[in-house]
Each structure stands twice: as C-alpha cells, then as structure tokens.
Amino acid sequence: MRTTPFHPRTSALCTSFAWKEWAGYAAVCNFDRHSEREYFAFRGTAGLIDITPLHKYEVTGPDAAAFLARVWTRDITKIGVGRVVYSSMCDADGWMLDDGTITRLGPDHFRVTTSEPWLSWFERHRRGYDVEIRDSQRELAALALQGPRARAVLKPIVSFDMDRMRFFRCRRTQLAGIDVWVSRTGYTGDLGYEIWCANDAAPAVWDALLGSGQPHGIEPCGLDALDVVRIEAGFVLQGCDYVSAVSCITDFSKSTPDDAGLGWTVDLDRAPFIGQQAIRAERARGPTWDLVGLELSWPELEALYASYKLPPHLAPCASRAAVPVYDDTGKQVGQMTSSTWSPVQKRYLGLAQVRRPHHVRGTKLQVEHTVEYERRKVRATVVDTPFYDPPRKRLTPTAGKAEASS
Amino acid sequence: MSALGTRSNPYDAIVVGGGHNGLTCAAYLARAGKKVLVLERRHVLGGAAVSEEIIPGYTFTVCSYVVSLLRPHVIRDLDLSRHGLEIVPLECSFTPHHEGPGLCRWPDPAKTRDEIARFSRHDADLYPQFGKIMGKLARFAKPIIDEPAPDPSSFRPSDLKQLLGLGKAFRDLGDDLAALQFKLTTMSAVDFLDEWFESEQLKAPMACSGIIGTMLGVHSPGTAYVLLHHYMGEIDGSSRAWGFAKGGTGAISNAIASAATELGAELRVSSPVSSIIVEKGSAVGVAMESGDDLYARTVVSGCEPRLTFLGLVGEQNLPDDFVTAMKRYKLRGSSGKVNIALDALPSFSCRPGDGPHLRGDVAIAPDIDYLERAYDDAKYGDFSHRPYINLVFPTLLDRNMAPPGHHVMSCFVQYAPYAIKEGPEHWPERRDAFGETVIDTLEEYCPDIRKHIVGKQVLTPWDLEQEFGLTEGNIFHGELTLDQLLFQRPTAGWARYETPVDRLWLCSSGVHPGGGIMSAPGYLAAQRMLEKGAV
Numbered sequence: 024m025r026t027t028p029f030h031p032r033t034s035a036l037c038t039s040f041a042w043k044e045w046a047g048y049a050a051v052c053n054f055d056r057h058s059e060r061e062y063f064a065f066r067g068t069a070g071l072i073d074i075t076p077l078h079k080y081e082v083t084g085p086d087a088a089a090f091l092a093r094v095w096t097r098d099i100t101k102i103g104v105g106r107v108v109y110s111s112m113c114d115a116d117g118w119m120l121d122d123g124t125i126t127r128l129g130p131d132h133f134r135v136t137t138s139e140p141w142l143s144w145f146e147r148h149r150r151g152y153d154v155e156i157r158d159s160q161r162e163l164a165a166l167a168l169q170g171p172r173a174r175a176v177l178k179p180i181v182s183f184d185m186d187r188m189r190f191f192r193c194r195r196t197q198l199a200g201i202d203v204w205v206s207r208t209g210y211t212g213d214l215g216y217e218i219w220c221a222n223d224a225a226p227a228v229w230d231a232l233l234g235s236g237q238p239h240g241i242e243p244c245g246l247d248a249l250d251v252v253r254i255e256a257g258f259v260l261q262g263c264d265y266v267s268a269v270s271c272i273t274d275f276s277k278s279t280p281d282d283a284g285l286g287w288t289v290d291l292d293r294a295p296f297i298g299q300q301a302i303r304a305e306r307a308r309g310p311t312w313d314l315v316g317l318e319l320s321w322p323e324l325e326a327l328y329a330s331y332k333l334p335p336h337l338a339p340c341a342s343r344a345a346v347p348v349y350d351d352t353g354k355q356v357g358q359m360t361s362s363t364w365s366p367v368q369k370r371y372l373g374l375a376q377v378r379r380p381h382h383v384r385g386t387k388l389q390v391e392h393t394v395e396y397e398r399r400k401v402r403a404t405v406v407d408t409p410f411y412d413p414p415r416k417r418l419t420p421t422a423g424k425a426e427a428s429s
Numbered sequence: 430m431s432a433l434g435t436r437s438n439p440y441d442a443i444v445v446g447g448g449h450n451g452l453t454c455a456a457y458l459a460r461a462g463k464k465v466l467v468l469e470r471r472h473v474l475g476g477a478a479v480s481e482e483i484i485p486g487y488t489f490t491v492c493s494y495v496v497s498l499l500r501p502h503v504i505r506d507l508d509l510s511r512h513g514l515e516i517v518p519l520e521c522s523f524t525p526h527h528e529g530p531g532l533c534r535w536p537d538p539a540k541t542r543d544e545i546a547r548f549s550r551h552d553a554d555l556y557p558q559f560g561k562i563m564g565k566l567a568r569f570a571k572p573i574i575d576e577p578a579p580d581p582s583s584f585r586p587s588d589l590k591q592l593l594g595l596g597k598a599f600r601d602l603g604d605d606l607a608a609l610q611f612k613l614t615t616m617s618a619v620d621f622l623d624e625w626f627e628s629e630q631l632k633a634p635m636a637c638s639g640i641i642g643t644m645l646g647v648h649s650p651g652t653a654y655v656l657l658h659h660y661m662g663e664i665d666g667s668s669r670a671w672g673f674a675k676g677g678t679g680a681i682s683n684a685i686a687s688a689a690t691e692l693g694a695e696l697r698v699s700s701p702v703s704s705i706i707v708e709k710g711s712a713v714g715v716a717m718e719s720g721d722d723l724y725a726r727t728v729v730s731g732c733e734p735r736l737t738f739l740g741l742v743g744e745q746n747l748p749d750d751f752v753t754a755m756k757r758y759k760l761r762g763s764s765g766k767v768n769i770a771l772d773a774l775p776s777f778s779c780r781p782g783d784g785p786h787l788r789g790d791v792a793i794a795p796d797i798d799y800l801e802r803a804y805d806d807a808k809y810g811d812f813s814h815r816p817y818i819n820l821v822f823p824t825l826l827d828r829n830m831a832p833p834g835h836h837v838m839s840c841f842v843q844y845a846p847y848a849i850k851e852g853p854e855h856w857p858e859r860r861d862a863f864g865e866t867v868i869d870t871l872e873e874y875c876p877d878i879r880k881h882i883v884g885k886q887v888l889t890p891w892d893l894e895q896e897f898g899l900t901e902g903n904i905f906h907g908e909l910t911l912d913q914l915l916f917q918r919p920t921a922g923w924a925r926y927e928t929p930v931d932r933l934w935l936c937s938s939g940v941h942p943g944g945g946i947m948s949a950p951g952y953l954a955a956q957r958m959l960e961k962g963a964v
Contacts, residue, residue: 369501
C-alpha cells in the first residue's frame, strides 16, 4: 500500500494502529480505539480527515466542459467558474458507474473526483473532443475539514474571506502562505471544506490547520467516524449502497441513477450524454427501485433484545453489512445496505434500496436484525433524507438572501 | 372570541415554571393539539438547566452541568437535534492526587486497566466486571424511569400488571443479582464498593456518585442505590453515559423550548405567578404577580412540590395529612455551585498541562476519609472546609462559551448544607468564604489557578433557593432517597402526577422518577394527563 503525503503526521497520531486500504493507500480508520471522539468532532467542532486517496483527474482544453457533459449526467456546460457539482456517471445502458464531484477551476480547467479509477473510460470517450485528461491522484494531496467550527478554523489562515465562500464553490487561494484550492464541499452533511494542495506542501497545510483549529477543538479523524456522519447526511457510498456496473456480474446487482436515489443528478433533456437514452426509456417505463432512508424502531429493537434478556446492542460504528428488507406481509422487497446509530439524534438509521412503491415516505417495512445468532425482524419506516441537515451547511454569513436562491 | 386565558376562553393547560420538565410537559401537550401556556418567573427559560453570560464573554452553565439520562425518546419525539441540541460525551473521569499521576478512567478499557493497576491489580481486573453487573442491574431499573411509578396499594389491573412486569424483570435478574439489588437499596456506597475493591483511590471517586445531591455521607445506608443511577445512562453503542450539552445545560432547555414553540405552545418569561387559583377544590388558573389572573382547564406545576403546595396553592386548600407530608418532605440541599472564568487552563500538578484528562469530569475526592470528613463538617452545620468538588471545563467541549484561549470551569461543590448553624438566611455573609474555600481546595491540586481567575460566580444553597426556586437549595427537588422515590415521590398516594387539588398536576423532578436532566417527569406527566383526558 502507498502512503499519503500526510502519513508522517497521521501515523504519529494513530494510537490505535487501525488502518485500511482506500484506493491503494493506507487510510486511518480511527485514531483512538473508538471513533466517538472523532464523530463528535465532525458534529460538534471540526474534524480533519485525509482524503488524498480520492481519484482525481484534471480535465483541460477548449472542449473540457462539453466532454464532461457527455460523460456525466449533469450538464457540466452550465456550471460557472468556481462552482462545484455532484453528479452521477453511467454506462450506455444507463447503469451507474460512479458518482463524484466536478469542479470548474477555470474556463477550460475542471477537476473531477471519483471513487474508482476512470482514466481509460474517459480516454475511450474523448474522441472528437479537444481535451487533455491527467490523473492527478498522486500529485495532489487533499484534506477535508468538516464541522460547525470549520469556517472559524480557516478564517485566520486563508487569504480569501471565508465568510463570502458559498456552498459548493471552490477558490484558488493561500493557506498559511501556501497555494491551495479550497472548496466548500464534503461528505458529512454539515458545514465543511476540502483543501487541495501539492504533495510537498501537505505537512505544512496539516500543521497550519491543526494549529488554527486547536482553540476550536479540532480533531484528526478517520474513516469510521466519516461512515457514521455520511449515513446521517444520507450520502450513498459506491460499492456499498450501490455497486458500479463494471464490478457487477449480473444486471440484478446494477443500479440506474433512479434506483440509487440519484435521479436528481440527471439533466435528461439536453445534448446526448452516455446513458441518456436508457434512462429516458426507464423513466417512461417507471424505475424499479429507489434508495431511501429508513428509521428503525428503537422501542421495538429494545423489546427484541429484552426478549433475549439483553440490553440493545449496536456496534459503535456504522454497519455496511447488507440485510434483507421485508414488507409487512413478510415478502422481501429490498436490502438495507448501510446503517448506523446516530448519537446526536438517538435514532437508528439506515439506507436501503427498495422496490417501488415501497419507497414512498411513511411506508412501514421490516428489517432483518440478528440477536444471539438468530435472525429476527424490526420495524422500520421510510423517512426523508438527509436525516441530519443543519441550516449552517448551506448558509453563508455575508451572502444574505441571495444564498437561499442559489 | 376573547383572548386566551380568560374565564370564558381558558387555556387547556398553564404550566407554572419553565424548567426543562415544564417545557417538556408543555411540548407534549402542545403536540397533542392542546393550547398551552408556560409561565417562567425569571427572564430566561430553563429553570436550573440554564446557561447565562454572567461575566461578559463567558457563558456559565449556571446550575446543572452534565447530562446523562435525558430520555432518548424525548430527543426523538421532539426532534431536539434539529432544534439545536448537541450532547458531547465526557471523555474520562479524572481524580487528581497530591502524589503520583492521579487516576483517570477512560472509555478504553485497556487504558483504564493500566491506570487502576497502579493502585491495585485486583481492582484493575474486577473493574470491567463491576461495570457489567451494574449495567445488568440498571436494565432492571430502566423500565422504572420510563413509566409512571407502580402503586403497590392499588388493585387496578393496570397497576397490577405493571407490578407483575417489574416482578418478572426482577426474577429475570437471577438470584444473585436480585440479592445484589437488595443490597444496593440498603447498603452504604462505601460498604458496597468494599465488597469489590481494595484501593481507596478507585473507591473514593466511585463513592461520590452515591452522595450527590443528598445530605448523606458515603458511609450512610441507602447511598449505594444512588450509585446505580450512574449506570443507567442509555446505551447507544457508546461506552459512557455522561455527556455535556454544547452551550451548557441551558441549550437543552432552549432546544425543548424551540420544539414546544414550534408545536404551538406559548412561552412567557419574566412572568412570576403569585398563586394557583383554587375554587371549590379545583385549580382554575393562576394569579400573576402583575395582578392579572389567567385561566386554564388544568394547571401543571413544574415547581418543587413543597413550593407548589405550601407556597402557590396554600394550606387552606389542602387536606391536613398532605400538608404534613409536604412539611416533612426532605429537601435538605447539600451542595453549592462555583462557576469560574479563567484566562487559561489551570495545570494540575499531578498531570501538568492540557490533555484529554481534562475533557471529562474531574473529581476532587482523593480518598474515602476525605469525603467522610467533608460530611462531618456538614453534619454540624458548616460547609466542608475541604469539599468534594466535581468540575468540568465546558470550554474544552464547546469553544463558544469563552473568548479564544480562555475557559470556564464549572464546579459542583458538596457539602454546602442549606441549614448552616447561623441559619440559612446568613448564607450571603458566608458566600465569599465558601467561594474562597473552593479556590483554596483547587489550589492544592492546581497551584496556578488563582492567577488565571478572571471572575467567578458563587451560588450557595440559599442562592439556589432564592434565585431558582430550588427549596432549601436541593438540586433534585427533594432528596433521591428510597423513602422519597417511586410511589412515595413526593408522597405516598400522589406519585401519579395528580394532586389532592382537582385539575392540578405535577411535572417536576419532585415526582417520579426524580431529578437530573431526564425530562422523564415532564414527559410522563403529559402522557398521564392525556390518557386521563385531563386536558
């Protein structure tokens, strides 16, 4: 496994020795034995997490926008310089390949992040476009700074006035005198930023952020805490909540954007893009699945455990073990692919792919739950996501009303 | 139609007192579509769960300071997270000593084991087992706090069923545990801990849980039971139960108030009630100090029971035996609160500098004799000259509560008996001496603390009574001793939130299941009122 440019810092702090592989890199699961302190940093103060392993591509050239609009479901030609969008990427049959962000750094310069490597896919579809595509995974270090104090941590060390940076925007600026990009994006569903810099500047950026964050209670965070907050935020994870079509053996395990709850990322009526016809046809037919939020009944779970003379017990981290979801007649109608106890909301939450019409908000379903090696069921209700959505996520101190409409 | 609150157009319910239980009760009644008014005497909601900027720039969590038992279903039902509630777990429990590095108990069992092993390998091995068994016992106790107290003298099917249910839970514990439960209800905290542990350094901070808020010592019978409460914190996949609300405990009240408002309840501050209007044995409204009368179909008191009945209702409206019971109701406040603003974190000589050991609660409880001597002073009508102090640094968990780099420190101090020998009304003259005693005590562990003090607020039991309506300064609205718990809280026969006055209900910590920021009395009272069609 490779190590990221932050490794000298993160390895010195990782007392748990809990690491895992992420896109070829060693990534910290928890710095402590528990991820709780890190979770509460994300939700209460500011959490700093190394996201260097993300796949990153620099797409440049006069046709960069048109090319990306062809490959992604969002109409990338419409986004202005300094904006970021979240989008889906499909194959010609309309099956999800990946999801990611596209940032317009300049008129002819975009940065794309994905969970899987797609250079060959991009190369295959660049024919006819005047565009350069470069894999920048190994030349750019990246950190996510997430939590209610994130802005206050950045303000004193970033040249740009952070009070003016709006949701899903990106700027080239300086952080402690170092050239960086700062985008107001993240995977936690709260106020947060991502910071991109050259590899050799990485330790200095880390030190500046931890130094500035110290009076705010900043904590270095790992992937386990991130997994809990991303479920609270209702964010799907490729490879977990849906599987990229290239990794699937049968069509059954593939998902369209509508199946994965990402229909909203599809700008359908525009110039042709990959998957457009298939998605159009599916919409005419009516999609089969949807990805929904579930809230499991805690009183029922308590009663279930009580019948075994046990207190309710959930692992102190998110679960990615998929479990069957049933309708009230006992027929299986889907699977819950991610679940977690939400410490701030005192709710047991899950993300599930279910067959329509069981996706309708308020639908009562049942989810398999194993107690003492025995498979039982617990009631769950389809609820809106994000489960956790503080207004500060989108608000900008100096933007006023204009922000609400953007 | 005339304005709400007149005789012809009364509220469905008026809640007297905007503490966290009054607000919880109001929120649940409003949620059921009732027209509810909450009247708070002070300029700010929250009662004893209140945060105030006493010194400019420094927010104190004025009275209560940590939270363990806030009912998770209340957080869910009222969507308190959306209304701004954020509870951060305390990271550890630290007990500084004069010699050696002190004792820190961490969520990581291996780390805690190493810490305890410095004093006793035997205790280090037993500590996790103790936690497991107390957890099992707490499971028996938990259904008790989420349901109204069973009435053992009643033959109503619903009461019998509930008693049987508890009996079954008790049987499920198994013989050994049932015996243990019995021991817990009768033994002293120290005797109980002696059965398990040998090291003073471990037993002393653990025994403190048995005395908080009571006028009892660690050797007094019955204090073992209060220990159990510390193991009842809900289990949410996390390893510890005590937490700190960001913004202080006032933030809990504010979140509940925000939920109540959204649900349609009307909340008024600076609206002192002078009495509850009783006509023909029935509560019909409240008389305000302003001279106005406000009418309601039901009146709910979020105030302490003795204050409610002898202060607001009046003896003339109550049966004799009930008046006697209220006069005998044990309040006996035994603690004070000192809030300190600091320009830097103090450094403990046994573990110098900042560190995770400060991100939990710190107990000044070096050994058992220290605690008993502290009680000795109190028994004879003085405050402890070396008190038990439980302190937290809220600013380490919420940086918004003081200017950058500065801190607030919240010190719960026991014993500070309400009934000092000079008489409680002489507390104001002794307030400064009490504050100095606390600083002197802290200085023995943090020699640099005095020079960092920017300002402080000293609350004696007298202040808690005068300012917050906590009669005799009792933080739990009545001692949490067995004779005043369950079906005997506040007194036998009146533990179901109803009172001898028709249409007057209780929803404060003075009713089952008692004190602490639980919201359980407020929730249970509202449920009971709705079930009985009282509103």
